[in-house]
Amino acid sequence: MSAAPSSIALIAGSGLYPETFIAAxxxxxxxxxxxxxFENETRPxxxxxxxxxxxxxxxxxxxMISFLKREGVTxxxxxxxxxxxxxxxxxxxxRTLLMLARLKRRNAETLFGAIADELTKDGITLLPATxxxxxxxxxxxxxxxxxxxxxRWEDAEYGYxxxxxxxxLDIGQTVVVKNGTVLAVEAFxxxxxxxxxxxxxxxxxxxxxxxxxxGQDMRFDVPVVGPDTIRNAAQAGVDVIAVEAGKTLLxxxxxxxxxxxxxxxxxxxxx
Numbered sequence: 564m565s566a567a568p569s570s571i572a573l574i575a576g577s578g579l580y581p582e583t584f585i586a587a588x589x590x591x592x593x594x595x596x597x598x599x600x601f602e603n604e605t606r607p608x609x610x611x612x613x614x615x616x617x618x619x620x621x622x623x624x625x626x627m628i629s630f631l632k633r634e635g636v637t638x639x640x641x642x643x644x645x646x647x648x649x650x651x652x653x654x655x656x657x658r659t660l661l662m663l664a665r666l667k668r669r670n671a672e673t674l675f676g677a678i679a680d681e682l683t684k685d686g687i688t689l690l691p692a693t694x695x696x697x698x699x700x701x702x703x704x705x706x707x708x709x710x711x712x713x714x715r716w717e718d719a720e721y722g723y724x725x726x727x728x729x730x731x732l733d734i735g736q737t738v739v740v741k742n743g744t745v746l747a748v749e750a751f752x753x754x755x756x757x758x759x760x761x762x763x764x765x766x767x768x769x770x771x772x773x774x775x776x777x778g779q780d781m782r783f784d785v786p787v788v789g790p791d792t793i794r795n796a797a798q799a800g801v802d803v804i805a806v807e808a809g810k811t812l813l814x815x816x817x818x819x820x821x822x823x824x825x826x827x828x829x830x831x832x833x834x
Contacts, residue, residue, distance in 0.1 A: 580644070625656045668733070679783070714742075741764075754792075788814070803828070
């Protein structure tokens with residue numbers, strides 16, 4: 564983005580992502596930030612960091628778009644996750660019902676893509692989820708924690724190929740492997756649950772691999788790793804995490820590095 568807009572909206576899910584975006588947008592010179600927040604997802608303290616905020620249930624697309632139009636924003640960014648279980652418990656309004664009726668498949672990509680189309684109809688452009696955050700995506704190589712041994716790099720590269728294929732098939736973007744064996748593949752339950760399953764199967768020494776989809780739409784569902792990812796992996800018995808270089812956001816970088824060191828979790832990026 565060549566020049567920062569005077570105002571921008573964030574469609575804010577859970578975790579550190581919304582706060583990280585707010586800080587980066589302020590540094591870039593965005594004057595006014597408007598947040599569309601979700602009950603039981605978005606952190607309440609986000610209200611203190613933006614200039615206007617509206618609270619919605621997941622599925623209240625019509626109300627959310629009306630709010631954004633009243634606030635006069637013409638550009639928005641999706642930042643933060645929505646728990647998969649809440650995507651099944653939409654309690655949709657009329658606009659959401661009409662949108663869903665047009666979808667032959669319902670997964671993260673089709674749902675978020677349809678939301679982007681609805682925003683466009685009302686003059687709101689959805690920007691890449693990495694806007695102002697490009698410097699948080701690591702290049703290839705060792706990122707944090709202990710340097711993995713050769714065998715673990717080989718597991719990571721093997722898992723990378725598997726994860727690219729499962730993401731191409733819209734199954735999931737994360738796999739857990741150990742000694743050349745796939746222990747778990749992420750499905751709709753989300754990354755954390757897949758890592759728990761894989762870690763339990765591996766009984767320690769497992770490798771988690773998280774990638775972008777082939778032809779990833781960078782407006783939404785961009786891979787994200789943060790301090791909680793490191794803690795959850797360590798608790799599950801995963802001590803190597805491999806991400807895709809140039810396509811994965813690392814949030815809370817200082818805390819993330821500290822967690823990798825303290826819990827002896829290796830973080831690497833593969834091209």
